Amino acid sequence: MTRIQTILLDRDGTLIEERHYLRDPEQVVLVPGVAEPMRRLAALGCRFFLASNQSGIGRGLLTTDDYLAVHARLEALLQSEGITLAGAAFCPHGPADDCSCRKPLTGMWTELSARFGLHPESTVMIGDKAADIAFGRAIGCAETVLVLTGHGRDEAIKLGLDPSVGTVQACPAGPGRPDWLSRDLGAYLDMLVQKKGLVHAHRI
Ligand SMILES: [Mg+2]
Ligand SMILES: [Zn+2]
Numbered sequence: 001m002t003r004i005q006t007i008l009l010d011r012d013g014t015l016i017e018e019r020h021y022l023r024d025p026e027q028v029v030l031v032p033g034v035a036e037p038m039r040r041l042a043a044l045g046c047r048f049f050l051a052s053n054q055s056g057i058g059r060g061l062l063t064t065d066d067y068l069a070v071h072a073r074l075e076a077l078l079q080s081e082g083i084t085l086a087g088a089a090f091c092p093h094g095p096a097d098d099c100s101c102r103k104p105l106t107g108m109w110t111e112l113s114a115r116f117g118l119h120p121e122s123t124v125m126i127g128d129k130a131a132d133i134a135f136g137r138a139i140g141c142a143e144t145v146l147v148l149t150g151h152g153r154d155e156a157i158k159l160g161l162d163p164s165v166g167t168v169q170a171c172p173a174g175p176g177r178p179d180w181l182s183r184d185l186g187a188y189l190d191m192l193v194q195k196k197g198l199v200h201a202h203r204i
Contacts, residue, residue: 009051010051015074017149034189038078041193049085109135130146146182167187
């Protein structure tokens with residue numbers, strides 16, 4: 001049984017293919033395998049949110065307008081698959097800006113949770129970096145997931161984890177480690193669909 005209702009996603013390397021400081025909407029590509037489980041989870045009452053560090057803005061490599069154009073393209077791509085994001089937050093600051101919203105700090109959660117009435121005990125945080133996992137843990141998320149797309153492989157190795165995962169694997173406990181290691185976003189979401197399907201079958 002799973003209580004997960006809120007699916008909080010990193011963007012780059014998790015929901016879409018990693019591009020170095022992405023600013024061209026034409027370069028937005030969904031990670032393969034996400035659409036079907038996202039549709040099914042939405043039908044089961046889950047909502048999807050983005051929390052994205054965009055330090056390229058603070059570094060002067062892209063503008064807020066570039067970010068918004070990329071986001072519009074992402075929303076259009078998702079829409080063409082029948083998927084809607086419930087909300088999105090981004091941090092435009094660089095590491096030296098001393099803000100409170102750059103993951104692993106939790107300012108984006110403060111904003112999203114207040115605006116959309118989110119609760120950590122029914123939330124999973126999914127990302128491709130240790131900072132995403134630290135963010136999820138700081139929030140008190142029910143689960144954290146490190147995907148092996150984007151920077152995930154290198155980050156798993158840094159956390160002392162074996163990145164040769166078939167699909168989804170529970171993670172041995174350790175500092176900074178996620179609850180789950182997943183080949184990609186779709187693999188974890190497929191597992192969530194199955195868990196929710198079981199809950200549904202039991203209720204009938
Ligand atoms: Mg990322
Ligand atoms: Zn910030």
